Amino acid sequence: MISNPASAIKFGTDGWRGLIARDFTFDNVAICAAAYARYLVETGMNKKGVIIGYDTRFLSEEFAREAAAVLNAAGIKVTLSVCALPTPVISWSVLNRKAGGGVVITASHNPGIWNGFKIKSDTGSSAPTEIIARVEAHLKEIIAEDYVPPRVHGDEAEKSGLLVAEDLVPAYLRHLRNLVDIPSLQTTGFKIAIDSMHGAGAGLFRQLLGENYDLAEIKAERNPVFPGMRQPEPIDINLNELEAKVVADKADVGLATDGDADRIGIVDENGIFLTQLQVMSLLALYLLDVRGERGAIVKTITTSSMLPKLGKLYDVPVFETPVGFKYVAPIMEREDAILGGEESGGYGFRNHVLERDAIIAGLYFLDFMAKTGKKPSELLKWLYSKVGEHxxxxxxxxxxxxxxxxxxxxxxxxxxxxxxxxxxxxxxxxxxxxxxxxxxxxxxxxxxxxxxxxxxxxxxxxxxxxxxxxxxxxxxxx
Structure with a gap:
């Protein structure tokens, strides 16, 4: 009944991911949801409800409904997204609604044959190690018991009030408009190119910047195969089309979001990819110099040595963690950090949810250009003038x-x-x-x-x- 659960289900740096149909099956998603339900009940978080979302991968919405059905059967109220949406929308919604946690069906940047089960804590952040350990302990119990999780599906769950389907995007976009001066951005005259990589971030920059903004978007349609790329990861090898688009359109900048829009890639006005280490350092410079913010910076081991140099220049502490935003977020919270990030292109910010968010990162980069009057290559030169070339x-x-x-x-x-x-x-x-x-x-x-x-x-x-x-x-x- 359950396809090799003991070996198939293992939570890594950000949830469990498996090959669709071989490991990532409806039965295995159900026992993950059941294990999470037991954790929620034992901690009392079940009373606050759970928010569930999903990306554009094959069957993601069906897997999300399966997880919701198991949680509903455990008496836990679920708010289920009505459409594919970025992981950071779920993260922010958990925090904003004071929910007990969240689940996102996504394999983020993995190839299209993968899907995944991400758990969010009540802060909206990736569930920390201690939560995952408790969920995995319940997972082992369920496997040992050969337990078949009950489900309460669809109409029955809705009639009982346990399931609410809702569009979570509008409230999230209103929040972002409070963080960045969108009307000012709309007057810059920038021409930008967007590559949504067939993922969940499609259309969001257009919604934020307006129909009249000079914006061209590629790969905005859903395609779970993610053609033309090894995987929907916004790195140089996968962004040849965006780089060519920037040059052909004479765009000022290119922005790419990964499969679940928690990672960003940036291409300068010459069609040259900026590495994630350059981008995080540039965002740090923006926050410290342009916005005048002060506070800690949290970097994973794979991010740039430019960040400690900026920390010394602006007299702010810089903390280093292992890879995984579940290590970054607790230090960001403890230190009230202005920025936390990974080499993957995932960056989190103060006054927002403590989780990676490609959409706000892209808006901040556009604001950096607007406030300084500099194009991306010029911003990089400014950064290097402070910390040296890297x-x-x-x-x-x-x-x-x-x-x-x-x-x-x-x-x-x-x-x-x-x-x-x-x-x-x-x-x-x-x-x-x-x-x-x-x-x-x-x-x-x-x-x-x-x-x-x-x-x-x-x-x-x-x-x-x-x-x-x-x-x-x-x-x-x-």
Whole structure:
């Protein structure tokens, strides 16, 4: 009945993801929902209700209804989105409505054959480790019991008042309009190109900026196959069409959102992709210099060394965490941080929900351009004038699953004293990082869901980045 649940369901840095039909099945979604329901009941959060949303992937709305039916059967009221929508809309709605938590059916940036089950805490943030641990404990109980979760579907749930279908987008957009001066943006005369990557963010920039704004959007239609890209992740290799569009249309900037619109990619006026490390550093400069905000910055290990330099310049603390916004959000909350972010292109902001949001990040970037009168390449030059030039690249190396243990063993044993003629410090905050004396760094992280090794490097020149990555491949033996 349940397809190999013990091995199939494992929560990673941001929820559980599985291959549709093999692992990600209606039965497995149901037992995840049942485990989450038990957690909600034991903590009393069931009384506050749950908000459920979904993205544009294959059967996402049906999986969302299945999760709602299980929660309804447990007596938990569910507000279910009437349409595919960005993950940050659910996150903000949980916080705004003071709900007990949220569920988003999405695999974010994974290839189209995947789907996922994300849990949001009552703060709207990715559920922290302690919540996930308790949900997983209930999951083990359910599997051991061979428990078949009951469901209360559709009309029956609605008649009992346990299920409410609602459009959650309008209230979210009203909130964003309070964070950014939209009327001012509408007078800038910018020409922008948007790539929604067939995802849940389609149409939102148009709704915010208005029908008369000079905006051209590509890949706005739903297509669960995500054609023309390996996956709906807004990185350089997937944005060739947007880059060409910016150049052809003589646009001032290009903005891309991933499958569930919690990550953003930015292309400058010359059609050149800005790395996520550059973008986060630029957003930090915007908040610190243009908006004059003060407060901590929270970065994951894979983000830029430019951020500590900005922290020193503007006298604000910078905290570093492992990868995963579930590690970033608690520190943002504790420190009242102005910005938190990941190398993935996901950034969260003060006075908003403590979760990644590509839509507000895009609006802030447009406001940065408007307030300074600078185009993206000029903003980058301004940043470099303060912290020096920094270049970054990441390569994803696929390997045979049978080689995983050997690769990880080589990385665990690797401890070079020098790289590129410089002394090296090694740390294992998340993966294996080697920091050179000039601040350049090389990092290895293995994916928890795929046979994939991610190799990252940041340095003062593109040539140095390339050399570090080649050295990294030799160290890992891939």
């Amino acid at each position: 270049y970054y690249h990441r390569i994803d190396v696929e390997f045979d699953a049978a080689d995983r243990d050997a690769i990880l063993s080589r990385l665990k044993q690797a401890n070079p004293t020098t790289l590129e003629g410089q002394e090296v410090k090694r740390d294992t905050l998340d993966g294996w990082r080697f920091t050179l004396s000039d601040g350049s760094w090389l990092l290895f992280r293995a994916s928890g869901t795929e046979p994939l090794l991610r190799v990252y490097a940041e340095a003062g020149s593109p040539q140095m980045v390339d050399r570090l990555l080649e050295t990294g491949k030799k160290i890992a033996g891939v």
